[in-house]
Amino acid sequence: MASTGTSTDRRTVRSVGVTGASGGIGSATALMLAACGWDVIGTARSQEKADALTVVAAAQGRRLRTVVLDVAEPASCREAMARVEEMTGGGAWAVVNNAGVPQAGALQDVSDEQARHLLEVNLLGAMRICRLALPGMRRRGEGRIVNVSSGLGRVPWPMGGWYSASKHALSALTHCLRVEMAHAGVKVALVEPGAFATAMLDRAVVDLAGTDPSGGAGYDRMRDLFTAVNRRVPGPEPVARAITRSLSSRRPRARYTVGLDARLLVPLHAMSPLWLTDRVKHRVSGLPRTMPGPGRSGPGQETA
Template sequence: MTRSVVVTGATSGIGLATALELAATGYDVIGTARSEEKAAKLRQIADRHCVGIRTVLLDVADAESTVRGFTQIAEMTDGGPWAVVNNAGLAQPGAIEDVDDDQAYYQLEVNLIAPARIARLVLPTMRQRRDGRIINISSISGRVSTPFIGWYCASKHGLEALTDALRMEVSQFGVKVVLIEPGSFGTGIWARGVSRLPDRRHSAYAHCYQLAEALLRRSRSLPDPAPVARAVLRALASPNPRARYLVGTDAVAGTLLNAVAP
């Protein structure tokens, strides 16, 4: 039987690369999108790659939308998917002092609360089947904190802790839980983050934001995220996946440097 895999945030970046990689390998891929326009574009891209990807409209930051979406997915997959790749995310740049409560809450809602919410929706069926995978896309920022993206780092540190706890809790039911920790890839998440930079006119960090904006805009020239998609494929295909998959030379180097730094 073909195994069904839900990929959240499948319309760009790591999500798109992962959806295409899994569909080409033979998985029944269901990609989530926040609008019909984006869903249609995803299906068109899949057609050009000669693969099939089904789509569901879903906003991971909206609890009701997520429940509706996964209710539809359950109907499409005989009770629920075999695996979920929690990829949807955003990056909130800015000094801790400058990021307001609403921005901070939204960062945590998308990157931390949403994956936990989705796990609650799919786990009952996975436990019943005694089989399933939950793959959470984290970041090297989940291990190493960096100035001016502190809230993003906090969301990914939290996701790492939550994923480790979940892995230990559900292993008794045959469900595997895995972290993917990419380094820097051209996903668009940081380029989109430019619009979320705090108002610099009265910031003590205005001089830093000028450099940050230039770096964010150049982030689209980073390497293609295909290696991340292949790591997700390995995590799904292996009968005994690793707890963590570091992807990218900068991710490995950053982890080593963080381990030995004073």
């Protein structure tokens, strides 16, 4: 059962805002928190998606409220957070920054516009929500922030460099924010999921097709890999449980790494020399290590 009340009123159910709650990790988190008794306010980019989330919750016997929010738009963030402040009588006790996009593709193929949009959603938008939520938390002298990063923030992966960069930066800012806000009673945690079956991997496949429809080196292999992974990995509920634990614990961890793949690959990558991790990434991604020439294999074949 979720903790209830604040330091001044233990009868008040604590409220939590969850961004990107219309699907994947966000939806699983919003529904789980609602089942645990939290006052959940889930955000979605459109009213249609917000209404669909409400219907799903009602079908499961859970109640939550919704707000339309596009984290990439500063005006939308200000309006949505002002609405949350009205709905909660002073601002949410906690926020979960979950909204994100993959923008898969080789670095040379991702445009400035695509990269800026990814950074707005994955990084700047999350920190914007933090800035808007913090005044209310500081007034109360307590609050929680959970930022959802990724294991790929510490294991940068080819064809997903911008995504890894945005999550690496989000992790760094989260660790700084935790230290900066400790005196204000605001506890900040980072959640690093591995691979879980969500629409994110499906969108990454679409990104790859749109970024290089001709199927350049590595693209076909990565599309197949993303599709296969999405079929084999579990759903996002383990991540939702980690987020729920972080919000409910009196002393939340600084970081929650979720998923066997992330728990194994993150330390293994950190301990291994770059020449070895580069070789593994070449083999898995299908990207060639040498320039094709007379008597050599073509792209995608010379991988080891």
